[in-house]
Amino acid sequence: MKLYQSMRMALKSISSSKVRAFLTMLGIIIGVSSVIILVSVGQGTTSQITEQLNGLGTNQLTVNITGRGATTSLTYKEALALGDIEGVENVAPVITGNVTAKHDTDNVSVSVEGITPSYEDVKDFHVQAGRFLLDIDTEYRQKVALIGSGTAEDLFGTDSPVGQKMQLNGISYKIVGLLETKGSSLGGSNDDKILIPISTAERQLQSKGVRSITVATTTADTVTTVKDKLERLLNVKFNNADNAFTVFDSQEMLETVNSTTDTLSMALAGIAGISLFVGGIGIMNIMIVSVNERTREIGIRKAIGAKKFDILAQFMIESIVLSGLGGFIGVGIGVGGSWLLGKYSPLTVSIAWNMVVISFIFSLLIGVIFGMMPANKAARLRPIHALRNE
Amino acid sequence: MSASEPLIQVNNMTHGYKMAGESMTVLKDLSFTIDFGEFVAIIGPSGSGKSTLMNMLGCLDISDEGSYLLDGQEVRKLSDNKLAAIRNEKIGFIFQSFNLLPKLSAAENVELPLIYRGLSHRERKQLAHEALVKVGLEDRMHHRPSELSGGQQQRVAIARAMAGSPPILLADEPTGALDTRTGHEVMQMIQELNKQGHTIILITHDLEIANQAKRIIRIQDGNLVEDRRNAR
Known part of the structure; x- marks a missing residue:
């Protein structure tokens, strides 16, 4: 009151x-x-x-090779051998580069990743139409490609790109799948890119060896131990040289x-x-x-x-x-x-x-x-x- | 509380101030009593100590020595909050300069002591209304002091003083800031309040005003020099 x-x-x-x-x-x-x-x-x-960072996956390690002296990369086989480390579930070696993609009169500069079929599981990145790359594509250096939803829109507009052809730096590729829309994560857009078989990419990009490998561990808890083992192995490979490689752990980064x-x-x-x-x-x-x-x-x-x-x-x-x-x-x-x-x-x-x-x-x-x-x-x-x- | 006991009983009241390191006694050993229903004028020239005496009687200050029984209660021993309660319930103040709060309307000014008494909204409104009607300002209730003449302001102040029906009305030069005619009106109102049973203590230096009281106490240099009944 x-x-x-x-x-x-x-x-x-x-x-x-x-x-x-x-x-x-x-x-x-x-x-x-x-x-x-x-x-x-x-x-x-x-x-x-x-x-x-979570978009990168919590049970993932990304190995980037910068190399030392003449050895600036791992071979495809060496990269796959990392999969034998205890605690590693899968390995996805990646070769990256840039190309000009062309369809009819539309052309666009886009990043290309040469991948193996394991990429689908490791990166948890699937197609929304068509099919993913198969082992046979890698084996026979097939000129087939998966296209990101952003790039597909640039080149094909609203038309379905699956089954269509396009030229990457003048070389004709058949599009077998359209990737799902993922948005951006650290390291750029996931939708503006083209995926091709790793063996095809070695020729297309004129690049020998693997510089980037994504390693999926069996569980998120084993990330640290797997990281230690990876580093030990790579140190042997590169004779303990400084800065020959980095192992990126999204959890630690977070x-x-x-x-x-x-x-x-x-x-x-x-x-x-x-x-x-x-x-x-x-x-x-x-x-x-x-x-x-x-x-x-x-x-x-x-x-x-x-x-x-x-x-x-x-x-x-x-x-x-x-x-x-x-x-x-x-x-x-x-x-x-x-x-x-x-x-x-x-x-x-x-x-x-x-x-x-x-x-x-x-x-x-x-x-x-x-x-x-x-x-x-x-x-x-x-x-x-x-x-x-x- | 019995009527046989005096309302105010002052015994050997002495009070002094320190000014510029020099102490001076303003009230010297004063003793007097005032009964219920009296109309007393306390007069004296300025500097005689009558204002200090008023502060003491009004429980605004406490004397250095002596005793002051108000309604049988020794005031000198009370806490500040108890003194505030006594001022609120037993004394209505009427000041020379009205002392209304400029931001409040006439009615709100009259309600103010009732708020501090803790009365309900309805009781306050009613008492304030009655008091303002008594002083003839029912049509000025929602005016602010700045919208009223001096005489009207003093009437608001009188309404404020008596709204809570305190036994004592303490008026300090109530006509000092008014012209003769409105001063006369105000004095008539005070007379009327006395007839209704309020005890009035009037402090003034004006003999003509003082003569309207029934009893005159004269103070000089802190001494009580005269205490007489006025045979009008």
Whole structure:
């Protein structure tokens, strides 16, 4: 009852000087909205990276060979031999290159991967129409190809590409399958590429040997042990040369990325937190001014029977309403700004609802903490001194 | 609470201030009593200590020495919050400069002490309305002080003082800021309140105003120099 009255009085005194109230709240508004936007952008980026890394598969290792001296690659057989390591389920050696793909008058520069049939299981990448490559294609260097959905659209529009012909650097290939649409992952688009048998690719790309091998382990838990064994084996092969190869582990990468983005998010939130704190000082400042200006009012209220608590509550509520209102506006700007950023900028934004709640509560707390001193000052004024003040 | 006991009993009240390192005694060993229903004027020139005495009687301040029994209760031993409650329930203040809150309407100003008393919304509205009707301002209830004349403002202040029916009305130079005619009106209103049973303590330096009271206490240099009944 009394609290409701104090609330009304606080709102009245705030609304009687709107510009001042707004300027006072500005610090809180900027603080809260920047906390929300910064953390939302940080979370969005993290989840995007996580998604991409998970798209690479959690039980996979990617071996990249840069080689040493004359040995710059593994032979196809050596690559397949990696499949004998304990804990390895499957191996997909890949040769990569770029070609110009042509159909009728349309042509497009696209990346080509020479693969084995095991690619389908290891990369979990299937066809949506037609068939996948078979062992027999590899064995007889068949000029057959699988086409990514993006490239298919570029070359064939809405027509079905399966069964059609196209030229890769002038050499005619028959398209036997259309790959499913996968979107992008770390390392580029999965849909703008052409897959051909690895043996065919060696000739097409005039490249001997395998430089990239994706290794699938039996379970996600064995990734680390398999990685150790792979590295030992390859070290023997390349005589312990530095930088002859890298073994990329998406899980490890994920942890690194997460810890980096977490640190970054904390730092950003910290900076925004400081601006909230500064906003709190602004509130305290204006509350002290307000108490000084209204000394006489306090005296009158005390003379006609306001207790210490009544005055304390009045000024505390005023300060909490100021900071709470500022927090509320800040939440609005923060959520709205995050949404706009997500919609109209290349950034991936995932609105941090936990931060919305935390920063709003934090802004209320700031009102309590920074209102305490001025309100207490008001409550302790002696009525005769306050009344004498003109 | 019995009517036989005096409402106000001041015994050997002494009070001093320190100013610029020099201490000076403003009230010197004052003793007097005021009964229920009296109309007392406390007069004295400025600097005589009458304002300090008013602060003491109004429970706004506590004297250094002596005792002050209000309605049988020793005021000097009470906490700040208890004093606030006493001011709220037993004393209605009427100030020279009205002391209305400029942002509140007349009705809200009158309600203010009732809010601090913890009355319900309905009771407050009703009491405030009654008080404003009594001072003849029922058509000005929702005006702010700045929209009222000085006399009207003082009438709002009187309504505020008596809305909660406190036994004592403490008026400090209530006509000081008003012209003669409106001052006269205000004094008539105070007379009327006394007839209705309110105990009135009027602090003034104006003998003509003081003469309208039934009893005059004269203060000079902190001493009580005269206490007489006014045979009007």
